[in-house]
Amino acid sequence: MTGPLGLYVPGRSPLHRCPPGPKLLGLAVALVLALRYPLLAAGPVVALYALARIPVRLALAQVRPLWGVLLVTGVFQTITIGWERAAEITSSLMLSVALASLVTLTTRVSAMLDTIAGVARPLRRIGIEPDRVALLLALTIRCVPLLTDILGSVREAQLARGAGRNPLALVVPVIIRTLRTADALGEALTARGVDDE
Amino acid sequence: MIEIERVSHRFIDRTVLRDVTVTLAEHRIGVIGANGSGKSTFARLINGLVRPSEGRVSVDGLDTRRDAGKIRRKVGFVFTDPDNQIVMPTVAEDVAFSLRRAKLPREEVRRRVTAALERFGLSDHADHPAHLLSGGQKQMLALAAVLATEPTTVVCDEPTTLLDLRNTRMVGTLLHQLPQRVVLVTHQLDLLDGYDRVLVFDDGRLVVDDRPGPAVAAYRRLMT
Numbered sequence: 001m002t003g004p005l006g007l008y009v010p011g012r013s014p015l016h017r018c019p020p021g022p023k024l025l026g027l028a029v030a031l032v033l034a035l036r037y038p039l040l041a042a043g044p045v046v047a048l049y050a051l052a053r054i055p056v057r058l059a060l061a062q063v064r065p066l067w068g069v070l071l072v073t074g075v076f077q078t079i080t081i082g083w084e085r086a087a088e089i090t091s092s093l094m095l096s097v098a099l100a101s102l103v104t105l106t107t108r109v110s111a112m113l114d115t116i117a118g119v120a121r122p123l124r125r126i127g128i129e130p131d132r133v134a135l136l137l138a139l140t141i142r143c144v145p146l147l148t149d150i151l152g153s154v155r156e157a158q159l160a161r162g163a164g165r166n167p168l169a170l171v172v173p174v175i176i177r178t179l180r181t182a183d184a185l186g187e188a189l190t191a192r193g194v195d196d197e
Numbered sequence: 198m199i200e201i202e203r204v205s206h207r208f209i210d211r212t213v214l215r216d217v218t219v220t221l222a223e224h225r226i227g228v229i230g231a232n233g234s235g236k237s238t239f240a241r242l243i244n245g246l247v248r249p250s251e252g253r254v255s256v257d258g259l260d261t262r263r264d265a266g267k268i269r270r271k272v273g274f275v276f277t278d279p280d281n282q283i284v285m286p287t288v289a290e291d292v293a294f295s296l297r298r299a300k301l302p303r304e305e306v307r308r309r310v311t312a313a314l315e316r317f318g319l320s321d322h323a324d325h326p327a328h329l330l331s332g333g334q335k336q337m338l339a340l341a342a343v344l345a346t347e348p349t350t351v352v353c354d355e356p357t358t359l360l361d362l363r364n365t366r367m368v369g370t371l372l373h374q375l376p377q378r379v380v381l382v383t384h385q386l387d388l389l390d391g392y393d394r395v396l397v398f399d400d401g402r403l404v405v406d407d408r409p410g411p412a413v414a415a416y417r418r419l420m421t
Contacts, residue, residue: 008287010324108324110290110297131298141286145328149280184281191246191274192284192295192342193266 008108015052015106020115023103030099038092045095045102052106062101063094070094113138135194139185146185150177198222199243199350199380204252206238213238214249215401221380223393225373227409228382229416230398239398240354240382244272256350270299273343273377275353279335280328282342288330289314289323292342299346313345333364340371350378357385386413 010016015023034041049059070090077086104112113134120130154173163169189195199221206214214235230236241247242254245265254261256268276282285291292313296306314320317337322330327338336356343351353372357365369388372379381388389395395412397405397419405415 007326008324108290109286110293138285142284142328145326146280149328181281184276184278185284187246188276188282189284191244191269191276192282193269193298193346195266 007104009052009054009058009105011053011106013052013106015048015102018106020103020107020112021118023107024115027099027103031096034095034099035092038088038095041095042091045098048102049098052102054102054105058105059098062105063097066094066097109138109141146181147178150174150181198257200253200255201239201242202253204242204249204254206235206242206247207250213401214242217252217401217403219396219403219406221378221394224378225392225394226378226380227389227392227395227412228380228398229384229386229389229395229413231420234398235401236382236396236398237354239396240274240352240380243350243352243380244269244274246274270346271348272350272352273346273348275336275339275343275351275356277355277358279332279339279359282339283327283335286326286328287323288319288325288327288338291327291338292345295342295346309345309347313341316344317341332359333361333367336360336364336368340368344375344377348377350380351375352380352382354382355384356381357383357388386416389413 018026030041030045034045070093073093074086074090077089116137117130117134120128120133123130123133151170151174154170154177157173158164158166158169201217201219201221204214204217205212213233217235217239228236228239238247242249242261243256245254245261245268248254248262248265256272259268259271261268283291285294289310292310293306296309301309310323311320314323317340319334319338319341322334327335330338336359340356351372356372357368360368365385365388369385372381372388373391381392383389389409389412392409395405395407395409396403397412397416399419404419405412407415
C-alpha cells in the first residue's frame, strides 16, 4: 500500500459511497468534536474505520509517523501541564490525523479534485481558474514521492562518493534536480493538454 | 502528414537544429543520432512543445505556432522518464487526466480508462499509487495515458532508455502494433527493424534520410 498522501483503498462501504463534499463537512464537524472530547471520540473513530472496512494494519499506518512527535510532546506536556491534559492533547492530535486519513482512504483523488474545483468556482470572478486550484493540489500530492525519490538518490550518490553528511553536497544537487524535474513536469503537463484551454 | 520546412532552432546562444526540411507521411518513422544531435528537439517540434526559431512545422495542415492546442490533441508525446509524465497520484486517475482536461463525458472517460488499463495489463493496479509501479509499468502507464486520448500520431522520445530488455521489447512490440503513426527517437537501433523510414541527425543537421538498413549503417559510420 501507500503512505498517508494520495492513498485510496477501493471499497463499497457507506463512507466510500458518500460524496467528498459531505464527507469533508463531516470531517470538519468530527475534528471539532475530537478536539473537544478526545477521549470520548476514540470509540466512534475506530467504528468509522471498521465501517469503511480499512484493515487494522493500514489504519495503524496512518498514525504511525506521528508516534515519535506525540511521544516527545506527550512527555513535555505531562511535565508542564499534567498527564490528564497531555493525554487529551495527544489523543486529539492522533484522532484528527486518523479522521483526515479516513477521508483520503475512502475518497478517490479525482473525486476530491472535482469537489475542490466546484468549491473554488467563485474564484473565477477574480481570475483564478478552479481547475488550476484542483490541479495544484494534485501536483502537490504527486510531488511528495517525486521529491522523496530525488532526496534518496542524491543522498545515496553522496554516500557512494564519500561526501559523508555534508549538507551543501546534499542541498545543491537536490535543488538542481528538483528544478529540472519541475521543468520536465511542466513540459509533460503542456504535452497532456494543460495549457490548451 | 508532418511537414517541417527550413526549421532552425536555438536555445539562447546554442543552435540545436539547422535548416531542417523534411515531409513525413509514413506510418513508422525512426529518429537516431548522437546525444545532443538535435533529435529530441526535432521530436518536440512535432507536437508544438518547441516552436522553431525559424521555419515552419505543420501537422495534418495545422501550424504548430497557431494551433498548438489542436495539434497536441492529435499528437501524443511519450517522454524518456515516465516519472516526469505521471501527474496524478493513482494509475487510473493518471490515465483519466488528459481525458478529463478534454472535457469528455464521464462515461466516456471511464470506458477509455478501463480499455487502456486492460490493454496495458494495468487493470489490477487501477487504484494503486502510480509512484509505486515498476519502471516498466510506469512507462506502460505513460503510453496508456497517451493512447487513451486516441491521438493520430504518437511521438516517443527515447521511451526505452530507462527500461530493461524485457520491457524494452514489450514497448517496441507495442509501438510496432499501434495503428497510429509513430515517430520514435531512440538509441536502441534494433527497435527500428521494420520501420518505414529512419532519419539520422548530426550536430543539428538531418544528414541521412533512408530505409532503416542503410540509415543505421550510415549512423554507425558516423559514430566511428
